[in-house]
Amino acid sequence: MTYQLIEFSVDAGVATIALNRPDRRNAMSDDMRSEFVSALQTVAYDKAIRALVLSGRGSAFCAGGDISGMKRRLESPQGEVAFNGWSRQQGVHRVQSLLLNLPKPTIAAVNGAAAGLGADTALACDFLIGSERSKFTWSYIKRGLIPDGGGLYFLPRRVGLPKAKELIFTGRMVEADEALALGIIDRKVPSAELLAAAQAWAAELAQASSTALALGKRILNESFERSAHEIFDLGSQAQAICYTSAEHREAVMAFLAKSEAKE
Template identity: 40%
Template sequence: MTADPEDEVLHRTENNVSWITLNRPEAMNAVTWDQRERVIALLAEASADPAVRAVVVTATGKGFCAGADLRGSPGVPGSPGGERVAGDVARMIRLGAQRLITAVLDCEKPVLAAVNGTAAGIGAHLALACDLVIAAEPARFIEVFVRRGLVPDGGGAYLLPRLVGPQKAKELMFFGDAVPAAEAQRLGLVNRVVAAEELEATARAWAERLAQGPTRALAMTKQLVNASLDGDRAASLAAEATAQEINMGTADANEGVASFVERRTPKYLGR
């Protein structure tokens, strides 16, 4: 019997925060095709819903995400549908892992990863694609692909060098060693490490603080930072000026300026 994706990816919205929780603890939250589709859809909904102003991605059990569970996925040897043919794997990667990572990067709301345990393969890239990462002390990050004789996918060769530089990225990908949470923080992969029992509360505090911020300004700030890593200085400065022009027409920008002039705390509505 096929599992219900709504059971395997839990979702709730509280205090303007969308909580997306991987829920296959018996499989260390190795993500299936159906789970990916649900997470992608929830991120798209978060972008479009003005009532959602921040997102948390987390998981149940001892693992954050042990990678991709490819059983039954198209293009995988031994899966339903017969023998693999040329192009199947590339298509599977484009439609699966890459769409998942792109959904996080392109989400118009700040996305926070609350990493409760092992994040391996695409699971590590899911966390690292998020705007902020909080890790529990037992968490580990593993570029597991080399252990299976595989090339990293899910944007790993794009994400890692931008976080730790090309030499360190190659070390992590060439050897596939587990990186403990404290080391991940030292390398710049993680913003904060907390005790396991403090993870949810810390993530909630950060997410709700983000949810009280100027949502459109945060969205454009996210876009500017992400794009700056790919473009030249002139393009980055032009994008910055355009974003500022657009943002100055929002209610939150007007509120921010008015609150400064009136010497009071701003009250942002996300509009």
């Protein structure tokens, strides 16, 4: 697929997707979403890709949903608004689910404002790294809406339920230092170093067993919803798969050889 609204590249096993509508502050249009889905599917299925960095071009990470889509919704016949909205939500949730369930580590390099859907999209990644330019707002309430990109799920897991309610109910801006203190971002670096730092972190994560990472991520994503017994069972099944992996065998053989050499 030829990409126009995103940039997609792969270097040494690390894929980088950059939202590329800087004149619209990388607001997510339907066409951009289609390209984004295609790129995410490539990352998911290409075994040579072992980690993903997501960022934005220009001054913003992602300003949220494209305003033209909101306008079309208001202009639709009243009897079509609900179903049109439901249909759009399926597209939004497809992207967020792909990000959340990608069987590889994902890092959002938040280069500027992440608003509404943009903030939710960043939180769908495993890790967030920001700079002094990073800022977040769950601004849906200012449009009479609720977070529809997973913010109701992701944000409480990052900051706790009371703080998530406060941020969602007010829609206020969270600057970089507060975002770091709250745990919205995991690391903060100078803006000039942001993308390189994210890619280096992704490269570090990419060295680990892809089998163990994929299985561990899947279970961790469900750990708040399931009982301890269920997590133990899922872990047992996943470990059995890990036992059969070439990565496990090679790691154990290397460890044993090293131990024998010391004797």
